[in-house]
Amino acid sequence: GQQVMQIPQYQHVQEGEDFTTYCNSSTTLSNIQWYKQRPGGHPVFLIQLVKSGEVKKQKRLTFQFGEAKKNSSLHITATQTTDVGTYFCAGPLILTGGGNKLTFGTGTQLKVEL
């Protein structure tokens, strides 16, 4: 079935190292959204990308939407302990029989050590 997959599933880094998570869809997406969930918390919306090849930045976070609109990445420069959490991508996948629904990826759990 149609899925949104993320890699890696887990990432353990030292504070100050960079981090990247990749999101791949089996189908073309009209948009891609990224969320962050802190341990014990709830998913919080970070950003939405709509255009092919779009790149957006939020301080140390860089988000990119692939040219074919089937993949996306989130890159964090010089990680800090405040970056700890699980990062989810989400995109509207087409349903069998018509329509679509926002489908969340499998998530990448980031741990940052001092």
Next chain:
Amino acid sequence: DAGVIQSPRHEVTEMGQEVTLRCKPISGHDYLFWYRQTMMRGLELLIYFNNNVPIDDSGMPEDRFSAKMPNASFSTLKIQPSEPRDSAVYFCASTDSFNQPQHFGDGTRLSIL
């Protein structure tokens, strides 16, 4: 502005009991979503409503689960009878336009003993 409000925050009950989870979406949001999150299965969409009408309930695991939205400011998710495998965090989310960014509540951590 108040965000999505869920209650209770925690629920511990014995198997076989009825469980009712509650959600108040953000005012003006026409879409309401119920999710379940577990380590094994990640974040799963159970059901969503548009203008109080259930649109897609294909994610509801079985007949023990039911959801209602009697008005624009309130929704419930019921499990009857509950089973230990229903233990999870249940999130409610709302948005003003389909497939647009969703606002999540703090979730209900449900433990069925």
